[in-house]
Amino acid sequence: MALLPAASVRAQGWPAKPLTMVVPWPPGGPSDIAARPLAKGLQEVLGQTVIVENKAGAGGNLGTAGVVQAAADGHTLLVTSSAPIVINPSLYKKMAFDPAKDLIPVTNVLRMxxxxxxxxxxxxxxxxxxxxxxxxxxxxxxxxxxxxxxxxxxxxxxxxxxxxxxxxxxxxxxxxxxxxxxxxxxxxxxxxxxxxxxxxxxxxxxxxxxxTASKRSPLMPNVPTMAEAGVQGVESYAWYGCFVKAGTPPAVVEQLNAAAIKVMKAPEFQKVLADTGSDYVGDTPANFAQFVKAEAVKWDRLVKLSGATIE
Structure with missing residues (x-):
């Protein structure tokens, strides 16, 4: 029984061609810290080339919209920071996509x-x-x-x-x-x-x-958390997740999730986490989806509190 999901994916022939990993931010930015090691690892695990494509613009919306417009076959991935997923829907007056409906969360990749x-x-x-x-x-x-x-x-x-x-x-x-x-x-x-x-x-x-973490960073053990410094309720992370277009077959999502988790548990990716002071946050698609929903509620309140809007 444990072999059935993988067998199902193989029957569908996924991955049948090189994968494109869209990063909706400029090259060299924090999102690349998550995307490029993940792409390298997935290439080894899946046996297919993974091409990282930085497609920046409109606060992450441009590249994200490109993933939404691609085929829902699991060959186009999105690795992005939280902005176009849980912040921009409250910030922008008009968007070309609805991340809650048009994307499937695969796994959280890292948070710092x-x-x-x-x-x-x-x-x-x-x-x-x-x-x-x-x-x-x-x-x-x-x-x-x-x-x-x-x-x-x-x-x-x-x-x-x-x-x-x-x-x-x-x-x-x-x-x-x-x-x-x-x-x-x-x-x-x-x-x-x-x-x-x-x-x-x-x-x-x-x-x-x-x-702004719940505990001190190993990279700066002498620097307190905001709570330790006397300000409660200021816990915040820059997180980066992997998504695919809605409609992607569940078996493909599960296989991609399993491959990503394998990569993130490997020593090479663990070193990336350690070097950047990031946390391991690999999870199931269902748990990551619940996390994304909670984050959307959190940031919606703060966007409204700030009064910020973008045309």
Whole structure:
């Protein structure tokens, strides 16, 4: 009986040709940290070429729409951050697809916490001192983010809401330009993923104050969680998942899930997790679907709280 799902897939001839893994973000970004090692591993496990195609634009919507328009045969995969799946439906006034109806969650691939960092020139060493400085200014302070509606932006909203702070957002077109202005001292603080900001933490050019995880990061054992720093309810992750078009045969989804889990449990992928301070989050399609639904509810509230909208 245990062999029946795999036998069913083989009877359908999947995979019958090279797979395309669409990443709806620019090359070299955090999504590639999840996608490229996964693609390499799937190629070995499935015995078919896996081509990674970065198709950026419209906050992840452009590449995601391309997957929705592809054949529902399991040969076109989507590996993306959470934005086009659970944030953009609340943020954009109009979208060309409905992720809840048009995509099937296969598995979560990895998640990494965000970290609140400040420019050293700000002169604060912990979250309490930062909050005191913010509250001492009648107009509050500014905080950079990598774009309206991104996890970085909405995590700052979560922080503001939980700590009752006044902050003004400065949105950038991506993490890199936001970090550049933070390093130059043009903005005093930001939330960003551990993978993106870690080189600058190591160099001492930014100061980490707290991580948004439920536990401390092994890469920064001396940096507290937001809860430990005295701000409850600010738990947030940048997560990256694998999806296929709705209508893909269940047997194909199960086989793809099994192959992805095998890759993610292998030493090579485990090293990626360790090097980026990420958590292993491989799961069944059903459990991942429930997680995605809960995330959509969470971020919908924060998008509405922020008042952000994109035409």
């Amino acid at each position: 916490p965000l970290v609140l960092v400040t420019h050293p020139g700000l002169g604060v060493n912990d979250v309490a001192a930062l909050m005191a400085q913010i509250r001492s200014k009648p107009d509050g302070m500014v905080i950079a983010n990598s774009g309206n509606g991104t996890p970085q932006h909405l995590t700052a909203e979560l922080f503001m809401d939980a700590a009752k702070l006044k902050l003004s957002h400065v949105p950038y077109k991506g993490s890199a330009p936001a970090i550049a202005d933070l390093l130059a001292g043009h903005v005093p603080m930001m939330f960003d993923s551990l993978a993106a900001i870690m080189p600058h933490i190591k160099s001492g050019r930014v100061k980490p104050l707290a991580v």
